[in-house]
Amino acid sequence: MKIKAVVTGAKSRALALVRTEEPYVIWGAEPMNGGNFLFLWVTAWARRRHTGETWVVRHKPKMDPWLAEFPALRSLTVREDEVGLRQRRTVEWGQQVYRDWFYRDLQDFAREALLTSEGFRARLDSVARDAVVVNVRRGDYYSVPEHREAFGFDIQGYVRAALSRIPEEDGRRIVLVSDDVAWCRRHLGFLRERGHVETLAGPHDMFQDLAQIAAGRDLVLANSTFSYWGGYLASSLPPRERPRTVQAPLHFNRRFNFGESPLLLAQWRAIPDDEFLGG
Structure with missing residues (x-):
């Protein structure tokens, strides 16, 4: 094993000396989906902005719906078979604040690369704009034991705490x-004690979910990158269209940063666990 590691390391160093040509390629880590892809794209976008270097993201098949929904992302994407031997590649998540991007980059990217999509703007016009939107992430966060250990937390207590900070007269319509x-x-x-609770009507896809999060008047976000991007989009809308409040759990993932999320915007209200444990 030691010999193999030495050989692998020597090969990587040799390739680094050769791979100096632009555009540089963010290879991405595994597994990835949804909001994780957007962090790769904003990293490439921000590095172009701040360094003048050309960065792109390696295409993965799961990106196709995102490229169709947000056409501006195509210029930030490259197919693997188009990557030359001499192009630099990096394997990363694109979630290192102040290294990969600044918070202003997130919002400018949202405005220039995402909110310019005519299709997505039409979705924003089709969803509820006068509601408290509560986003709950379950899925593999709770069905896979190792994910539950890292991401799982008291959803009921958190949602109660977040709703308690929204005046009751402003929370009579809740979209889940x-x-x-x-x-x-x-x-x-x-939730029914606060008002009328509804979900998105009829067949809909993840982008309709994203639009509803982004369009809400008061947002209660989940501890997920998809939910964060709904919040970034909401906070990047013109001032009159932005939500009055955005709340998110301080908890994100116990594997890093003592579990605290570095991905929340400063203008949001972060709710720590000790405000709702046992709620």
Whole structure:
């Protein structure tokens, strides 16, 4: 194993000396989807902006719906078979604040690369704009034991704490956006005490979910990159269209940063665990 590691290291160093040509390629880590892809694209966009170097992101098949929804992302994407031997590649997540991007980059990228999509703007016009939007992320966060250990937290307590900070007269219409609506109906019944609770009507896709998060009047975000991007989009809208409040759990992922999320915008309200544990 030692010999193999030495050979691999020597090969990597040799390739680094050869791979100096632009555009530089963010290869991406595994596994990735959704909001994680957007962090790669904003990293490439921000590096172009701040360094003058050309950076692109390696295409993955799961990116295709995102490229169709947000056409401006195509200029930041390259197919693997188009990458030359001499082009530099990096394997990363694109989530290192102040190294990969600044917070202003997130919002400028949202305005210039995402909110310029005519299709997505049409979605924003089709969803509720006068509601409290509660986003709940379940899925593999809770079905896979190692993910549950890292991402899982007291969703009920957090949602209660977040709603308590929204005046009752402003929370009479609640739109629930979740990948597990059935779980929410079983465990978040207290939402009905605040007002009328609804979900997106009829067949819809993840971009309709994203638009509803971005369009809400008051946002209660989940600890997920998809939810964060809904918040970034919302906070990047023209001032009159932005939400009045955005709240998010301080908790994101226990594997890094003592579990605290570095991906929240300063203008949002972060809610730490000790405000709702046992709630």
